[in-house]
Amino acid sequence: FKLLVINGPNLNMLGKREPEKYGLHTLGEIVSELTTAAEGLNVQLSHFQSNSEQALIERIHDAWQAVDYIIINPAAFTHTSVALRDALLSVDIPFFEVHLSNVHAREAFRHHSYFSDVAQGVICGLGAMGYHAALNAAVSRLQNSN
Ligand code: DQA
Secondary structure, eight states: OEEEEEEOTTGGGTTTSOHHHHOSOOHHHHHHHHHHHHHHTTOEEEEEEOSOHHHHHHHHHHTTTTOSEEEEEOGGGGGTOHHHHHHHHHHTOOEEEEESSOGGGSOGGGSOOSSTTTSSEEEESSTTHHHHHHHHHHHHHHHHTO
16 A cells, blocks of 8 residues: 655654654654554555645645555644645545644644545544554555455
């Protein structure tokens, strides 16, 4: 299976950025652990992070018919981006939405997501473990659909 992990704006700052909310792990560490876990599951994992909405949209378009499942943390675009939501719908690839922090325990403007109603599942508040839960769930979904 081919899985694409997408991380949105400011997640390149993980480890330095508000560690009490997002933890001390860098994005590099999270992705390298996730890649190791994916190899054990016979999954080809690609990762893309960008601070640019345009670049994220174009990466999703490139995934059309090339990726089986997407795991996305849209970061702040979660709460703002109809365009990123539409990009995911346009390629018709099932996806899980992941957030490191529990967005529902935070400011009201983080309670709404443009992704949750079209995601196959939503994980928040588990920190980096959320990406691993999403990886395992995606593989099990893909295996059961074959
Ligand atoms: C986040 C939560 C968002 O509200 C925030 O803008 C982020 C990170 C998370 O992973 O907890 O940048 O998506």
